[in-house]
Amino acid sequence: MKKLLLAALVICFAGQLKAQDVTGSWVGAISVSGVKLHLVFNIKKTSDTSYSSTFDSPDQKAFGIACSSTFVKKDSLFIGIAIIKGGYKGVLAGKDSISGTFSQGIAKLPLSLKKITGAEKANLSAEKIRPQTPRPPYGYHSEEVEYDNADKSQHYGATFTRPDGEGKFPAVIIISGSGTQDRNGTMMGHQPYWVLADYLTKNGIAVLRVDDRGAGKSSLGKDINQKTSLDFSYDVEASLNYLETRPEIDKKQLGLIGHSEGGMIAPMVAARRKDVAFIVLWGGPGVSGAQILTEQSARALKEQGIDSTSVAAYKKLHFSILSLFATSATQADLDQQIPPVFEAWKKDQTQKTLDALNVPKASMADVLKTYDGTYNSGWLRFFISYDPVIALSKVKCPVLAVTGGKDTQVDAAENLGRIKEILTKSGNKDFEVKTIAGLNHLFQTANTGDVAEYEQITETMSPVAMNIICSWIKLHVK
Structure with missing residues (x-):
């Protein structure tokens, strides 16, 4: 399972602040492949007009990841996290809550935050008791x-x-x-x-x-x-x-x-x-990674209640497009190869399958955007093609x-x-x-x-x- 975080030490910058106080720690949770992950944003004031932020994922024991930008405008909060190619955008709703969206790469997930005390933050970071975790003396x-x-x-x-x-x-x-x-x-x-x-x-x-x-x-x-x-x-x-x-x-x-x-x-x-x-x-x-990711995606569709015929159709399309990564030297090459593959696949499907997969609502630009985002991740492109x-x-x-x-x-x-x-x-x-x-x-x-x-x-x-x-x-x- 691809984890969320990579650590870095960079300085965060902020724009003009003309809103309520956002300093302190804010916690929320996202669901990734069925796993609930808590995320904590720690915001500090560095001057009258600037702020810095750090980012924690306590469930992954990742703390103090510096953000690349922090900006507050009126009632809106914008935090950039360059290291994960994403960040957080939210709207303040009262002094203790923020409603918004967390993004990483092409993924966007709803994330509501609430302000927490130092004690509550420490409790999130507390180690869960697992009976097999080694305890001293180790005997070696x-x-x-x-x-x-x-x-x-x-x-x-x-x-x-x-x-x-x-x-x-x-x-x-x-x-x-x-x-x-x-x-x-x-x-x-x-x-x-x-x-x-x-x-x-x-x-x-x-x-x-x-x-x-x-x-x-x-x-x-x-x-x-x-x-x-x-x-x-x-x-x-x-x-x-x-x-x-x-x-x-x-x-x-x-x-x-x-x-x-x-x-x-x-x-x-x-x-x-x-x-x-x-x-x-x-x-x-x-x-290949193309085959592994195709099977994982198909499983996710099944869990959403998509019928087996539509899942099989999706697998055929997804694997066909991912297989193009290995022969595409650039994103432009990929974008030239995807449309004929997609249109040929579309002609072979029933309206029921197209509706089940929400294809009528997707433009070619949407399709290209989805696969371009994946292609532009060096790690994912290698994994898919290898x-x-x-x-x-x-x-x-x-x-x-x-x-x-x-x-x-x-x-x-x-x-x-x-x-x-x-x-x-x-x-x-x-x-x-x-x-x-x-x-x-x-x-x-x-x-x-x-x-x-x-x-x-x-x-x-x-x-x-x-x-x-x-x-x-x-x-x-x-």
């Missing part, structure tokens, strides 16, 4: 570390854990899923990467878990809005290089565990580096690919089937693909597997899944 060595990439352009913060005692230990790097995440994979009170690292370290395997760019102690770097999974794969290489400087580590037994998008990145690194001894793909993709076969077919080290049977984000049968096909054709002699029944994309024991269920589940990560991963690694590092 845990160390906060920091390091840079080769040209010093990127700084990383991480936690290194290893078993107590002497020896050369096998080690893994956990590669996060899509979006900006801290080293623990913090989401809705769960910290799955920490829980997995704790389990592995207690079973004799050292772990390095790393803050993504812009999270924790890792720097944001340049041009973050255009960075892709390929760029992030070189971040993993920097972490691999650091791990090899540790005297406690067996350099011949270094592996990667990639979750979700990380399951696409791990093969990229393993295809380039002979020092990667094994990789684990945790809910990783085997098909086929995992590119790297997976070059991976010769052992591979474990595991996916939850109730994963609604990366379908187990479709993706594991393709991974198996790729590795078989490429001649990899040591791989295993496995569906773990009853688990969702985070490897929680789930009822439906829906994203909305993640927060409701007490379990952070199934012990069954952790045992499968750990046992497979130990078998390959003997």
Whole structure:
């Protein structure tokens, strides 16, 4: 699931203020793929005519993200957040409430804010109690570390854990899923990467878990809005290089565990580096991003009650247009290719299907705007166009690919089937693909597997899944 936030430190500017006082903290909530996320805007007065704002997402443990602009005109509030290509626009309704819209990229969501006290804000930030979250004493060595990439352009913060005692230990790097995440994979009170690292370290395997760019102690770097999974794969290489400087580590037994998008990145690194001894793909993709996003969109339509015929028609159109991304060098190229595809598809549909999908209300300009916004995101354009076969077919080290049977984000049968096909054709002699029944994309024991269920589940990560991963690694590092 694509997360909302990237961290930055920039100064906010404000226009002329001739309205009621807006200083203080304001909270509201948006729904993203069925998940409720609280957003907090903290507004301070910096002079008689200027203001600065910071932005928090406490459910994601993201705080103090500086805004790029803050402007108040009469009863209207405008906050720009350049780092997410969005912001907030609202109208003040009394001294304690604001009604408006939150935007990120092409997405626009209704967001009403209310003013809160410092105590209420602190309560939002309080850590939820999850029984699997590790508590000291850990029973192993845990160390906060920091390091840079080769040209010093990127700084990383991480936690290194290893078993107590002497020896050369096998080690893994956990590669996060899509979006900006801290080293623990913090989401809705769960910290799955920490829980997995704790389990592995207690079973004799050292772990390095790393803050993504812009999270924790890792720097944001340049041009973050255009960075892709390929760029992030070189971040993993920097972490691999650091791990090899540790005297406690067996350099011949270094592996990667990639979750979700990380399951696409791990093969990229393993295809380039002979020092990667094994990789684990945790809910990783085997098909293109175009296919994954099409399936996710289709599922959302089904949940809205759209009939199966119309959903199937939408899937055909959406996948056809997303597939054009790979052959479009520019947005103008894409805009030339979309209209004939759309019009040909439209002629083949019944009026019932067109009405169900609201096609009569959409102009060609609306269609182009939707896909242009997606195309202009460097990360999304790469993800949509990338086929995992590119790297997976070059991976010769052992591979474990595991996916939850109730994963609604990366379908187990479709993706594991393709991974198996790729590795078989490429001649990899040591791989295993496995569906773990009853688990969702985070490897929680789930009822439906829906994203909305993640927060409701007490379990952070199934012990069954952790045992499968750990046992497979130990078998390959003997």
